[in-house]
Amino acid sequence: MTDEKQPILTNSTVPFPSVAVAAEAARDGAVTGTEPDALASGDAPARQPDQVGGPEPKMRATDVRVFYGQKEALKGVSIEVHDDKVTAFIGPSGCGKSTFLRCLNRMNDTIAGARVTGTILLDGEDITAPEMDVVQLRARVGMVFQKPNPFPKSIFENVAYGPRIHGLAQGKDELEAIVEKSLRRAGLWEEVKDRLAESGTALSGGQQQRLCIARAIAVDPEVILMDEPCSALDPIATAKIEELIHELRGRYAIAIVTHNMQQAARVSQRTAFFHLGELIEYGKTSDIFTNPREQRTQDYITGRYG
Numbered sequence: 179m180t181d182e183k184q185p186i187l188t189n190s191t192v193p194f195p196s197v198a199v200a201a202e203a204a205r206d207g208a209v210t211g212t213e214p215d216a217l218a219s220g221d222a223p224a225r226q227p228d229q230v231g232g233p234e235p236k237m238r239a240t241d242v243r244v245f246y247g248q249k250e251a252l253k254g255v256s257i258e259v260h261d262d263k264v265t266a267f268i269g270p271s272g273c274g275k276s277t278f279l280r281c282l283n284r285m286n287d288t289i290a291g292a293r294v295t296g297t298i299l300l301d302g303e304d305i306t307a308p309e310m311d312v313v314q315l316r317a318r319v320g321m322v323f324q325k326p327n328p329f330p331k332s333i334f335e336n337v338a339y340g341p342r343i344h345g346l347a348q349g350k351d352e353l354e355a356i357v358e359k360s361l362r363r364a365g366l367w368e369e370v371k372d373r374l375a376e377s378g379t380a381l382s383g384g385q386q387q388r389l390c391i392a393r394a395i396a397v398d399p400e401v402i403l404m405d406e407p408c409s410a411l412d413p414i415a416t417a418k419i420e421e422l423i424h425e426l427r428g429r430y431a432i433a434i435v436t437h438n439m440q441q442a443a444r445v446s447q448r449t450a451f452f453h454l455g456e457l458i459e460y461g462k463t464s465d466i467f468t469n470p471r472e473q474r475t476q477d478y479i480t481g482r483y484g
C-alpha cells in the first residue's frame with residue numbers, strides 16, 4: 179500500500195477516463211459528465227462519526243448527504259472505513275448503500291443530477307473538494323461492480339489498461355510483472371496464465387469478477403469498494419470471492435455492499451446498517467449481528483423486513 183500523495187491535476191486536464199468510470203461505461207454503454215462543482219459543503223451541522231475504536235481511519239465520512247434532483251437519498255451519513263478491516267454496508271433495497279459507496283470515490287459525479295454534500299476524508303484529504311483529481315482518486319479508491327464488467331479486450335489488456343494510463347510501468351517487462359502480480363493477488367493467475375491473449379469476456383462469471391478485482395488491484399489502490407460483487411455469481415464463485423476478500427484484507431481497506439447478511443457476517447469486521455437513507459447503526463460486525471443497539475437493526479437482521 180502506498181501513502182504517497184498523487185499529484186493534483188484538475189479533472190479536465192486528464193485525457194482518459196479512470197478505470198472505474200471506464201468499467202462503468204463498459205457496463206452501461208455511456209458515461210455522463212462529471213460535476214465536481216456540485217460538491218458544495220452541506221448546511222447541516224456535522225455530527226461526529228460513530229466511534230468504534232481503533233486507529234485513525236483510512237476514510238472518514240461526515241454528514242454526507244446525496245440528492246438526486248430534489249430527492250434526498252442519503253441523510254447525513256457519518257462513518258469510517260479502516261485500513262485493516264472489511265466494512266459491510268447492509269440494509270433493505272433502496273436504503274442508499276450503493277449511493278453511499280459511490281460517494282467514496284466520487285462515482286456519483288457520473289450521475290446527472292446527483293449532488294453530494296458533507297466531507298469525506300481519505301488520509302485526511304477531503305476528496306469532495308472541487309480541485310480533487312477524480313481520476314487519481316479512483317485509482318486510489320478502486321471499485322468492483324455488481325455485474326462483472328471486463329472490457330471487451332484481452333485478459334492481459336484488462337489488467338494492463340490502468341497501469342498504462344496511470345504511467346505505473348516503465349516498459350513491457352514491468353507492465354507484465356504488474357499484470358501477473360495483480361492476477362495472482364486476485365487468485366486468477368493459475369487459471370489464465372496460458373490464455374492472457376483471450377478475451378476477458380470469455381471467462382466464467384466468477385473469473386470475470388476476479389479479473390475485475392485484478393484490474394482494480396493493478397493501479398495499486400489503497401481502498402477497494404465492492405458493490406454486491408457476488409450477486410451475479412453461483413455459490414462456488416461466491417465462495418472464491420469471499421476467500422479473496424479475506425486474503426486482500428490487510429493489504430487494502432475494503433468496503434462492500436451486500437444484500438446477503440450471512441456474507442456480511444462472514445467477510446466483514448465492521449457493519450453499517452442503512453434504512454431509508456439513514457445510517458441506523460455502525461459497529462463491530464459481531465455486535466451488529468448478535469447485540470444490535472437499535473430495534474430497526476434487530477428487525478432487519480431477524481428478517482422482519484427487507
Ligand SMILES: Nc1ncnc2c1ncn2[C@@H]1O[C@H](COP(=O)(O)OP(=O)(O)OP(=O)(O)O)[C@@H](O)[C@H]1O
Nearest residue numbers: 246251269270271272273274275276277278289437
Ligand atoms: N441515478 C439515480 N437517480 C435517481 N434516484 C436514484 C438513482 N440511484 C439511486 N436512486 C435512488 O436513491 C435511493 C437509494 O438507492 P441506492 O441504489 O443507493 O440503494 P441501495 O440500498 O443500494 O439499493 P439496492 O440494494 O436495491 O441496490 C433509492 O430511492 C433510489 O431509487
